Amino acid sequence: MRVYVPLTLSGLAAAHGAGEVGPGPLTAYTVTPGLREWYASDDIEELEYAALNRAAAASLRMIAGDPDEARRRVVVAVEVPEGAAVPDPGQGPGAASLGAVRIAAPLPLAKAAAVHVDAGDAEKDVAAAAAALGAADLGDDDALFIVDGAGYHELLWFGVQEIPQLIG
Numbered sequence: 808m809r810v811y812v813p814l815t816l817s818g819l820a821a822a823h824g825a826g827e828v829g830p831g832p833l834t835a836y837t838v839t840p841g842l843r844e845w846y847a848s849d850d851i852e853e854l855e856y857a858a859l860n861r862a863a864a865a866s867l868r869m870i871a872g873d874p875d876e877a878r879r880r881v882v883v884a885v886e887v888p889e890g891a892a893v894p895d896p897g898q899g900p901g902a903a904s905l906g907a908v909r910i911a912a913p914l915p916l917a918k919a920a921a922v923h924v925d926a927g928d929a930e931k932d933v934a935a936a937a938a939a940l941g942a943a944d945l946g947d948d949d950a951l952f953i954v955d956g957a958g959y960h961e962l963l964w965f966g967v968q969e970i971p972q973l974i975g
Contacts, residue, residue, distance in 0.1 A: 829914060
């Protein structure tokens with residue numbers, strides 16, 4: 808089963824140094840029944856892309872919480888055994904929790920399939936989205952438009968062996 812773990816660039820650097828994403832428990836995103844129903848598709852690639860985007864939104868929240876963090880969203884795609892990812896009881900039934908799962912233990916970076924990171928040209932929009940996130944959460948349509956703007960940037964795909972260049 809593939810899960811998408813939201814991180815930041817400094818979180819990716821820590822994971823690279825430790826050889827694992829953790830410590831647990833971790834919140835990740837995957838194709839859950841709720842995500843499948845919300846997305847209304849049977850195409851597994853589309854559903855996994857939706858889970859990836861949910862993780863990218865969670866990465867944005869991590870960035871917004873740390874003014875010193877690089878303004879580039881990071882998501883690590885990791886293969887986990889069936890049953891390792893369970894519905895996250897800490898997440899409510901709202902749209903923000905769609906696809907959210909809890910993983911109890913750290914995830915070995917050796918099990919990562921890929922790393923997805925914003926290109927440098929997304930930094931300005933990600934910074935604006937991070938700054939607007941609080942207002943967007945309160946229903947400000949202009950702020951929501953700014954937050955959505957970060958989502959227009961596709962995360963780039965990198966192999967795990969490329970992590971040193973990403974964090975360097």
